[in-house]
Amino acid sequence: YHIGIKGIDEKGQRYSALNPDVFYWAHATFFKSTLLAAEKFGGGLTEDQKRQLFDEHIIWYRMYGMSMRPVPKTWEEFQEYWDHMCCNVLENNWAAREVMDLSTMPKHPSLQWVPDPLWRLNLKVMQHFLTFMTVALYDPPVRELMGYTWSPRQEWLHRRFCEVVTVATKVLPKRMLMHPRKRSAFDRATGRLPADSPLVETPARNLPPVEHRGNPMHYCPNVAGG
Structure with a gap:
């Protein structure tokens, strides 16, 4: 890659x-x-x-x-x-800024049915949440470097959000919260699945466009429907 x-x-x-x-x-x-x-x-x-x-x-x-x-x-x-x-x-450069910009994110192939105005609204909401959560986890020198501020109110909101997520992780079933690959590994380790069960791969809907599937830069397993 x-x-x-x-x-x-x-x-x-x-x-x-x-x-x-x-x-x-x-x-x-x-x-x-x-x-x-x-x-x-x-x-x-x-x-x-x-x-x-x-x-x-x-x-x-x-x-x-x-x-x-x-x-x-x-x-x-x-x-x-x-x-x-x-x-x-660390530097405040184009790559560091671009990774935080969702404004040009295209629709996933499975979401083409979403109307364009609704998709643009979705990107705005996602942008605010991404920025809030990312800046919250930055070290203070990185926040300053990238030109972000962080107020006591933002810190309070972030802590409350983290507390809600923490409670949810303790209440909800453990397996439900696992990534499919982790859940598969957990099931093999605990005997829920045979130890030699096939590894879980991403579903076909997440594969790159057909013309890019031979490019080693992309994770592109051989899955059904791909």
């Missing part, structure tokens, strides 16, 4: 998604997102659990076959690394 993501930025600097420092930073955000999700929506983690997740995120990263040079050696080093990236390395 990352091979073709390279070029020269607006400052004339070369960039590549396969640069080990860039590649690890992307992975670090996955790890950090796990911590934030547990903190905000799952009641938090103990220090031992954070250290365990840190160790596991290294095992996960090693599977990519990339250089381990940028990877912090300890949980403490990771925290220093994260703060350094947020305060001194």
